[in-house]
Amino acid sequence: MRNIVPILTDWRFRREDVGLPESFPEDWEPMTLPHTWNAVDGMAGGGYYRGVCWYARTFEAPVQPLPGGRVYLEFLGAGNEATVYVNGKEVCHHKGGYSAFRCDVTDALNGGANLLAVACNNAEKTGIYPQSADFTFYGGLYRAVNLISVPEAHFDLDYFGGPGVRVTPKRAVGGALFAATAFPKNVTEQYRVTYTVFDPENGEAVGFASRPALAPEVEIFVPDAKLWSIDAPHLYDVAVRLELANETVDEVTVSVGVRDFSVDPQKGFFLNGVSTPLRGVCRHQDRLYKGNALTEDDHFEDAALIKEIGANTVRLAHYQHAQEFYELCDTLGLVVWAEIPFISVFDPSPEAHENCVSQLTELIVQNYHHPSICFWGISNEILIGGISEQLVENHRALVSLAKELDPTRLTTLAHVSMTPTDGPMHTLTDVESYNIYFGWYGGRMEDNGPWLDAFHEKQPNVCLGVSEYGCEGILTYHSAHPACKDYSEEYQALYHEHMAQVFEDRPWIWATHVWNMFDFGSAVRDEGGVKGRNNKGLVTIDRNTKKDAFYVYQAFWSKEPMVHIAGKRYAERAGETTQIRVYSNAGFVRLTVNGQFFAKRRGHRVFVFDDVPLRPGLNQIVAEGDGVKDTAALTRVEQEPEHYTLPQVRAQQEGVKNWFTLVGDLDLKAPMSFPKGKWSVRDKVSDIAECPEAFAVLKKATLAMSGAELSPESGMWGFIKNQTVENMIAMGGGSMPEGFLESINAQLTEIDKP
Numbered sequence: 127m128r129n130i131v132p133i134l135t136d137w138r139f140r141r142e143d144v145g146l147p148e149s150f151p152e153d154w155e156p157m158t159l160p161h162t163w164n165a166v167d168g169m170a171g172g173g174y175y176r177g178v179c180w181y182a183r184t185f186e187a188p189v190q191p192l193p194g195g196r197v198y199l200e201f202l203g204a205g206n207e208a209t210v211y212v213n214g215k216e217v218c219h220h221k222g223g224y225s226a227f228r229c230d231v232t233d234a235l236n237g238g239a240n241l242l243a244v245a246c247n248n249a250e251k252t253g254i255y256p257q258s259a260d261f262t263f264y265g266g267l268y269r270a271v272n273l274i275s276v277p278e279a280h281f282d283l284d285y286f287g288g289p290g291v292r293v294t295p296k297r298a299v300g301g302a303l304f305a306a307t308a309f310p311k312n313v314t315e316q317y318r319v320t321y322t323v324f325d326p327e328n329g330e331a332v333g334f335a336s337r338p339a340l341a342p343e344v345e346i347f348v349p350d351a352k353l354w355s356i357d358a359p360h361l362y363d364v365a366v367r368l369e370l371a372n373e374t375v376d377e378v379t380v381s382v383g384v385r386d387f388s389v390d391p392q393k394g395f396f397l398n399g400v401s402t403p404l405r406g407v408c409r410h411q412d413r414l415y416k417g418n419a420l421t422e423d424d425h426f427e428d429a430a431l432i433k434e435i436g437a438n439t440v441r442l443a444h445y446q447h448a449q450e451f452y453e454l455c456d457t458l459g460l461v462v463w464a465e466i467p468f469i470s471v472f473d474p475s476p477e478a479h480e481n482c483v484s485q486l487t488e489l490i491v492q493n494y495h496h497p498s499i500c501f502w503g504i505s506n507e508i509l510i511g512g513i514s515e516q517l518v519e520n521h522r523a524l525v526s527l528a529k530e531l532d533p534t535r536l537t538t539l540a541h542v543s544m545t546p547t548d549g550p551m552h553t554l555t556d557v558e559s560y561n562i563y564f565g566w567y568g569g570r571m572e573d574n575g576p577w578l579d580a581f582h583e584k585q586p587n588v589c590l591g592v593s594e595y596g597c598e599g600i601l602t603y604h605s606a607h608p609a610c611k612d613y614s615e616e617y618q619a620l621y622h623e624h625m626a627q628v629f630e631d632r633p634w635i636w637a638t639h640v641w642n643m644f645d646f647g648s649a650v651r652d653e654g655g656v657k658g659r660n661n662k663g664l665v666t667i668d669r670n671t672k673k674d675a676f677y678v679y680q681a682f683w684s685k686e687p688m689v690h691i692a693g694k695r696y697a698e699r700a701g702e703t704t705q706i707r708v709y710s711n712a713g714f715v716r717l718t719v720n721g722q723f724f725a726k727r728r729g730h731r732v733f734v735f736d737d738v739p740l741r742p743g744l745n746q747i748v749a750e751g752d753g754v755k756d757t758a759a760l761t762r763v764e765q766e767p768e769h770y771t772l773p774q775v776r777a778q779q780e781g782v783k784n785w786f787t788l789v790g791d792l793d794l795k796a797p798m799s800f801p802k803g804k805w806s807v808r809d810k811v812s813d814i815a816e817c818p819e820a821f822a823v824l825k826k827a828t829l830a831m832s833g834a835e836l837s838p839e840s841g842m843w844g845f846i847k848n849q850t851v852e853n854m855i856a857m858g859g860g861s862m863p864e865g866f867l868e869s870i871n872a873q874l875t876e877i878d879k880p
């Protein structure tokens with residue numbers, strides 16, 4: 127029989143490329159798996175160690191009772207590239223940091239203790255995805271390693287880390303048909319494959335079939351089969367056995383679910399024939415000072431939080447996640463978008479395409495059985511560097527590969543926001559999604575709905591989803607006047623209030639995924655005064671704090687009665703009155719202030735109470751809806767703490783105030799004009815830069831806007847120079863007051879073009 131032994135303890139580790147050890151390196155650092163060497167520097171900001179590090183361990187060769195058995199090492203995740211040596215001999219090499227792989231080490235073994243050494247490498251390298259992206263590429267053996275031994279006849283272990291069997295359930299009249307096959311190795315006509323379908327709820331066998339191992343394909347009818355759904359995620363275990371006479375030689379069990387689904391461009395997503403708009407979140411897997419070296423409990427906590435918010439879908443971005451996590455989605459009932467890290471930067475080298483092919487093959491072969499997965503994601507924002515014929519062609523090849531490996535699921539991709547609404551990137555995949563960030567990187571949050579409607583009207587046959595949207599929320603910053611790019615918890619919540627409604631009003635959008643459920647490590651970032659992190663999470667990177675925006679979605683999505691008072695961390699407030707926002711799925715919310723009834727409001731998810739009186743010192747606020755209560759303690763102060771505002775935002779607010787005194791009494795209400803021969807905000811930044819007088823206006827304006835003067839020497843110049851002033855202001859100054867753009871235009875139109 128098959129024997130699987132995890133080897134997690136008694137490793138040795140070196141955080142440098144010391145080369146292959148000749149004997150067990152006692153003096154290296156003792157190590158237990160899972161492990162990454164970037165747990166701290168990967169989320170500290172600035173550089174993090176990217177290169178080769180070494181792991182070593184000894185192991186006894188497992189003994190099979192009969193001759194001819196094989197021994198494998200199985201690695202469930204090694205970032206980003208790994209070379210495995212047994213007793214000094216290279217046994218395998220794997221490219222890609224997120225999928226499992228196995229090496230047949232039988233021929234490298236000796237009788238006693240065997241020396242295993244693994245070189246992991248997360249250095250920048252062409253030919254392996256991800257090339258470049260907004261997250262840290264943690265290096266190391268960050269998932270389990272298993273030692274597997276099998277008899278000579280066994281289910282295949284060599285095919286892209288897959289299980290060696292395949293079971294595809296499908297709904298049928300009066301029950302379900304389980305199409306099953308197996309890939310046995312080294313068998314003769316005496317061998318049989320048997321399939322037993324178990325209902326795990328009561329352990330009963332509900333279906334059985336036996337086939338010759340040389341022709342193992344079969345269909346098993348299970349009468350009255352229960353469906354897998356979001357609210358009742360019913361699973362079946364299928365035990366597949368390889369048998370010889372009265373002996374089981376090898377056995378593999380897979381969990382599957384019976385369900386069907388479809389997407390309609392006008393009606394959205396259907397699960398088992400029921401309209402089910404998918405509303406949920408994206409997940410990055412890493413955690414504070416653990417990086418991606420996670421325990422089962424960590425995965426469970428994440429999945430439980432995603433259920434708690436009331437989501438019915440999760441996009442597992444931007445790479446293959448741990449097996450445990452897909453299993454949790456199966457058992458808890460979440461529809462999954464799974465994807466490969468074909469992201470941000472297109473690498474035209476043939477090896478890079480090969481790497482996409484192997485990562486996609488591994489993703490599908492290794493995760494084929496999860497009923498939670500309905501979508502294979504091909505790429506993310508791959509048009510950032512522009513489009514090419516080769517890029518489109520490679521997409522076509524990946525889509526047909528996905529279809530060949532798995533005709534039962536749909537393919538998808540995540541467009542970068544500036545992807546033109548028509549052109550060759552559309553209808554490549556079965557369904558599509560955009561990452562849209564109006565209200566954060568550019569534009570206003572109110573632009574999202576109209577943009578989606580316009581796309582839908584123009585492309586009525588495209589199934590459109592929103593694969594990412596979000597904004598930063600940092601728990602230090604608070605404001606009574608939240609504005610785009612102020613990083614406050616309040617702006618993040620306000621933005622998501624708006625977005626949740628936009629999507630509730632548009633059930634034809636097949637799926638929407640918040641970016642992101644959790645803050646995550648991104649070494650390249652330095653935003654909002656926090657280095658090395660992306661703070662767009664609804665929950666903090668340590669999973670300890672649910673931001674207010676979390677409760678916005680809970681109010682919109684969850685069926686559990688809930689009431690949440692927002693702004694509890696905005697605890698010190700100036701002024702005699704304040705605004706209280708309450709998120710709830712109740713029809714009415716009552717507010718009590720210091721024991722006195724204040725008001726009762728009818729509402730839909732968001733309940734706003736204005737002019738709530740605060741007495742000096744501490745105030746107790748209680749909100750109640752459908753019998754559920756929440757409470758907040760707010761202190762009225764003379765002056766709100768300075769640290770509530772990010773210094774850069776304070777500088778910007780000051781700058782803007784001064785700007786209006788600087789520009790004097792221009793009529794900012796007058797509609798903008800664009801006279802011929804004069805400069806205006808419709809001109810390109812690089813053209814204006816050629817005229818010193820006009821450029822001076824722009825420099826003053828950007829100084830007011832951001833606290834930094836615009837200059838061709840700045841790092842952002844390449845990004846800005848080809849934009850019009852209008853665009854640049856929209857992108858960089860989401861919170862600019864009314865009249866700001868008009869005032870720049872009024873000054874520019876005073877100046878002649880050469």
Ligand code: GCU
Pocket residue numbers: 259260261444506507561594641660662
């Ligand atoms: C992108 C990208 C993410 C990134 C996010 C952001 O669209 O796909 O990987 O983290 O935007 O800027 O926060």
